[in-house]
Amino acid sequence: MSTRIAFLKGHGTENDFVIVPDPENAVDLPPAAVATLCDRRAGIGGDGLLHVVRSAAHPEAAEMAAEAEWFMDYRNGDGSVAEMCGNGVRVFAHYLQRAGHVAEGDITVATRAGVKRVHLAKNGDVTVGMGKAVLPEGDVTVSVGEHSWPARNVNMGNPHAVAFVDDLGQAGNLFTPPPVTPTSAYPDGVNVEFVVDRGPRHVALRVHERGSGETRSCGTGACAVAVAAARRDGADPAVTGTLTTYTVDVPGGRLVITERPDGGIEMTGPAVIVAEGEIDAEWLAAVRL
Ligand SMILES: N[C@@H](CCC[C@H](N)C(=O)O)C(=O)O
Numbered sequence: 001m002s003t004r005i006a007f008l009k010g011h012g013t014e015n016d017f018v019i020v021p022d023p024e025n026a027v028d029l030p031p032a033a034v035a036t037l038c039d040r041r042a043g044i045g046g047d048g049l050l051h052v053v054r055s056a057a058h059p060e061a062a063e064m065a066a067e068a069e070w071f072m073d074y075r076n077g078d079g080s081v082a083e084m085c086g087n088g089v090r091v092f093a094h095y096l097q098r099a100g101h102v103a104e105g106d107i108t109v110a111t112r113a114g115v116k117r118v119h120l121a122k123n124g125d126v127t128v129g130m131g132k133a134v135l136p137e138g139d140v141t142v143s144v145g146e147h148s149w150p151a152r153n154v155n156m157g158n159p160h161a162v163a164f165v166d167d168l169g170q171a172g173n174l175f176t177p178p179p180v181t182p183t184s185a186y187p188d189g190v191n192v193e194f195v196v197d198r199g200p201r202h203v204a205l206r207v208h209e210r211g212s213g214e215t216r217s218c219g220t221g222a223c224a225v226a227v228a229a230a231r232r233d234g235a236d237p238a239v240t241g242t243l244t245t246y247t248v249d250v251p252g253g254r255l256v257i258t259e260r261p262d263g264g265i266e267m268t269g270p271a272v273i274v275a276e277g278e279i280d281a282e283w284l285a286a287v288r289l
Pocket residue numbers: 015048076081082083084085086087088158159191209210211212215217218219220221
């Protein structure tokens with residue numbers, strides 16, 4: 001009988017993930033295996049994969065183990081590694097609670113972008129302390145076909161280019177990554193958000209994610225958009241001393257993003273587990289060859 005590897009499937013505002021619980025970091029997940037697991041025809045299907053590992057058992061997280069027991073080893077759908085995934089952290093924390101590893105309330109999760117504080121609310125919402133946005137100097141430009149827009153360079157642990165457009169349809173089909181220039185601004189690639197206004201401090205986005213293509217939501221992208229919109233609107237909590245909250249509609253739902261006067265950003269949204277099952281380990285081993 002072949003060995004089985006447990007998995008779950010979940011999503012946060014329809015940004016969907018294959019979840020692989022692997023406390024002792026015993027499951028080998030090379031890029032080809034991740035890409036096949038995330039493939040919607042050849043595998044389970046997902047925008048990305050959440051490898052759930054004890055921090056102490058993972059070389060990239062061992063030094064965070066004292067602060068956070070669990071490490072979110074996040075991978076994009078093409079198998080590449082990314083620093084951070086905002087929707088992923090919510091789903092990851094929800095999984096930890098469902099599995100009985102943590103209780104409702106405040107927990108910490110180690111990520112490649114540092115330790116994140118997460119609040120698991122009674123109503124099922126999950127709030128993540130996403131840290132501060134970094135806004136590198138210098139103009140960037142996003143293009144789709146003949147159109148191009150000035151964009152804001154925002155780093156939320158991972159890189160984003162945020163372009164305000166007249167209509168989300170202008171983003172086109174987003175099958176391929178929209179060119180962003182200068183490419184030197186993003187040596188490791190970039191996630192691209194297209195944004196329109198929906199009302200006061202209320203925007204909507206479409207996104208092309210590095211390593212995943214167009215997705216129905218991006219948590220770090222929503223935070224980058226909220227900060228870019230706030231600066232465009234002349235709102236900077238560090239200057240006014242007040243909280244700034246933006247509602248960000250994504251194709252898969254709604255996220256609420258608050259920036260504090262100290263620059264800390266909090267994101268609140270849902271997290272859902274939809275299924276669980278077993279992966280055939282022999283099949284997965286063959287994928288690696
Ligand atoms: N969907 C994520 C972002 C995942 C990583 C991204 N594709 C990258 O390569 O930086 C989110 O919710 O933040």
